[in-house]
Amino acid sequence: MQKKYRTKTSQALNEFLSELEGRCFMAVDVSEYLDKHDIKVNLTTVYRNIDKLVEEGELVRFKATNSDSYSYRRADGHKHCDEHLHIQCKKCGKLVHVDDEIMSKIVQMIEDNYQFSLICKDSSLCGLCKDCR
Ligand SMILES: [Zn+2]
Ligand SMILES: [Zn+2]
Known part of the structure; x- marks a missing residue:
């Protein structure tokens, strides 16, 4: 049962x-x-x-x-979601995986400018998607 x-x-x-x-x-x-x-x-x-x-x-x-x-x-x-950021729409909850190529630029810029290593696993960005804007 x-x-x-x-x-x-x-x-x-x-x-x-x-x-x-x-x-x-x-x-x-x-x-x-x-x-x-x-x-x-x-x-x-x-x-x-x-x-x-x-x-x-x-x-x-x-x-x-x-x-x-x-x-x-x-x-x-998506197998490496720990290794990139995600952008989440505040309104509908849609989620976008940030491309590796873009991701490496962001990581590099933050490292160079702030000496910070991003921990993507615990981070996500929020915004509004093109349908909700
Ligand atoms: Zn992902
Ligand atoms: Zn949306």
Whole structure:
């Protein structure tokens, strides 16, 4: 019984993720989605399912500048998200991975001018995308 329950949850989670289209989300969003589909699970279970996907490299966990809780998004084949910055739209939550080429320029400029090494893993920039501007 327990096993079937879990499968249903991860199935719904997959459906949720496929509807994201590049937007990021928080655990509560998943919780609400499951709730809407009459799947009753507690937030701990939601976190456990998400964490599993993070471990598998399907999802990337990061901290948005304007929030204390973690946000997540699909990795979509981006393997080195620890090594570049992300620009996040404040309005719709759309996320852009900064290209390696541009990234190395930013890193170099900050290093040269401020003697600071960027830690991309914990940083993200926010702004407004072209649709929300
Ligand atoms: Zn990335
Ligand atoms: Zn936007």
